[in-house]
């Protein structure tokens with residue numbers, strides 16, 4: 001089984017954390033050089049995005065779906081779903097929060113031709129998303145307590161992307177000493193999270209080098 005992944009993609013990064021934490025036999029491969037224009041790549045990823053899991057039965061895209069697929073496909077590997085049903089709902093809620101409220105304004109701010117009014121709105125949306133997140137987090141080492149879950153797989157790379165966004169636009173987007181700020185630090189004490197954040201940092205340095 002392969003995962004088409006890019007080092008800096010927060011969506012691919014979440015799946016890599018799961019692969020490392022679960023110790024899965026999945027190879028990481030880059031997309032083809034012309035993936036953005038390639039019809040062949042669209043056969044694997046109809047949205048034209050990464051990541052894509054290449055399973056023997058066919059490709060699976062959408063990183064939140066891939067995370068849950070890996071849980072069910074490898075039931076003997078360490079689980080990243082909480083045991084308690086309420087906590088399972090909370091884990092899914094945090095993944096949804098990242099996908100619906102945290103990542104979209106960051107994507108807007110990364111676009112080269114976003115006008116000033118749209119950028120201002122995106123910053124307001126991001127600040128709101130972080131405020132909501134503060135109320136969802138446990139205040140412990142991980143998003144939902146003392147164990148790595150799919151919530152951390154999605155959230156830790158997104159907060160790294162948030163830090164990069166904040167540095168780029170020269171604004172503080174996370175209150176110092178807030179729950180989210182504490183979480184961004186404590187989650188990186190997990191070796192799988194730390195490994196993937198280091199991959200994202202290296203990927204960014206590479207992008208800067210090649211322009």
Ligand SMILES: N[C@@H](CCC(=O)N[C@@H](CS)C(=O)NCC(=O)O)C(=O)O
Pocket residue numbers: 008009010011012036048049050051061062063064
């Ligand atoms: N909802 C998708 C989002 C994936 C996504 O947006 N990936 C970005 C990279 S971070 C991408 O492939 N963008 C297309 C492009 O850069 O042309 C998922 O969760 O997998």
